[in-house]
Amino acid sequence: MKNNLRDLREERGWTQADLALQLEVSRQTINALEAGRYDPSLPLAFKIARLFGRRIEDIFTDAT
Amino acid sequence: MSQTKLSPPDAAMRRFLIVQFGVLGAFAVVMIAVEAVIPTVKTPWQRWLLAAGPAALLLVWAWEFFRVIRAQDEMMQTIHLRVVATAACLVLLGASLWGIPERLLNAPELPASLLLPIFAFVYGAAWAMTGGRR
Numbered sequence: 234m235k236n237n238l239r240d241l242r243e244e245r246g247w248t249q250a251d252l253a254l255q256l257e258v259s260r261q262t263i264n265a266l267e268a269g270r271y272d273p274s275l276p277l278a279f280k281i282a283r284l285f286g287r288r289i290e291d292i293f294t295d296a297t
Numbered sequence: 298m299s300q301t302k303l304s305p306p307d308a309a310m311r312r313f314l315i316v317q318f319g320v321l322g323a324f325a326v327v328m329i330a331v332e333a334v335i336p337t338v339k340t341p342w343q344r345w346l347l348a349a350g351p352a353a354l355l356l357v358w359a360w361e362f363f364r365v366i367r368a369q370d371e372m373m374q375t376i377h378l379r380v381v382a383t384a385a386c387l388v389l390l391g392a393s394l395w396g397i398p399e400r401l402l403n404a405p406e407l408p409a410s411l412l413l414p415i416f417a418f419v420y421g422a423a424w425a426m427t428g429g430r431r
Contacts, residue, residue: 253304258370260307271372 236293240269241285256280269296309368316361317421321365321414323356326412355413362417378428390411 242252242263250264255293258277259263273281273293282289303311328351338344366377392412398404 257305259373262370262372274371
């Protein structure tokens with residue numbers, strides 16, 4: 234699954250640690266999400282969407 | 298917005314690494330000290346009390362270990378559990394391999410009290426190779 238998490242984070246001038254703190258996950262998880270190495274659970278995807286004020290499908294897109 | 302504060306999973310992991318270093322270091326020191334002192338102690342209950350010292354330190358380590366895994370997020374928990382399984386298998390394999398010459402060739406016994414510290418070391422190495430590189 235692709236995502237534009239890095240762009241959204243950088244637009245706000247946040248570091249990965251800043252985003253990790255707000256989502257209450259580890260910095261490694263943010264790194265893995267941004268690199269597309271990890272697909273979040275639905276609750277985490279909703280949390281991310283709420284934080285950025287977007288819909289889940291605006292952030293995550295099916296890679297196929 | 299750059300902050301120096303760590304997220305809860307990162308803070309828990311940092312705390313665990315510090316606690317682990319202290320507890321396992323204390324375990325080694327207490328074990329050596331108790332081993333030296335215990336032959337001079339005559340009363341059985343005092344000997345049991347002395348032996349409880351290093352045992353309590355291993356229990357503290359185990360408590361902290363489960364606590365840090367519970368404090369991790371969904372992705373890190375999965376990695377932790379994978380690393381735990383790998384480390385446990387390696388320690389069991391090593392202990393069993395050691396047990397063969399121990400049983401058949403009268404080789405020195407593997408001290409069972411070292412299994413948990415060995416697991417902690419193998420787990421740390423496996424974590425550095427898998428979880429740490431993310």
